[in-house]
Amino acid sequence: MKFTTWNVNSINARIDHLIKFIKIDQSDVYLLQELKCIEEKFPKQEIEKLGYKSYVNGQKAWNGVAFLSKKPLNILNNNIPTFKEDDNSRFLEAEIILEKLNKKIRLINIYLPNGNPIETSKFDYKIEWMKKFNKYILDLYNKNIPLIIGGDFNVIPNDEDVYSPENFKNDACAHPKTREQFRVLLNTGFTDTVKYFIKGNTNWTFWGYRGGGWQKGNGLRIDHFLTTPELTDIIKDVKINRDPRSWEKASDHTPVILEI
């Protein structure tokens, strides 16, 4: 079963790219972030033509996450149950049967707050979001529920995960407090699948528009798939597909693919 996460940076600006990519890629489930649209304006019909049902947690202008799935999903939550007062659309949780294990697993799609600049309430919100997310996830983990967490984490886990650690030493994505909260998940038992399954240290998933990031190869590894041990054991492959980043009028993120 193939899962792909992709921050599309506006679903309506990127619909042609998404359709082109799905036709080539044919994942079973897509985890999309940064839709920048409400559910009513999400292009469900065009997605339906490709054989996928859309499950949308939308928001006007910013944020927004969605699942696209060939098989029906059971949506469980559209916000973090331990953080229901969060008014941003950054979370979507579903249940799906993984045939390989013949059991239900959870899929969690996140668009974690960026948090810049670090000396503002935006960063406080990021850390609060991560703490409340971790609290909920650890509860699921302790119930032995197999979990796949995918999305735009806005976390550069280590210095090797950015083209220039020096340029990002004061960035919310590389801040020690951010990395500490990310490590809570790793220390619990989640596997950072891109780090573990793809060799090398330039596994970028994002290249900024400003300053010619893509052209210069100045990337970041901030889109992740984390898995619980039972799922980590049976992973077939993890890939980053850089092609969509090279297309004209591209998203600044590129798809990350997890095959189980």
Next chain:
DNA sequence: ATGCCGGGTGGAACCCGA
């Protein structure tokens, strides 16, 4: 040149992203 681009809103100039 992170004042750089490219999306959003609202109807110009400004907000946001990472």
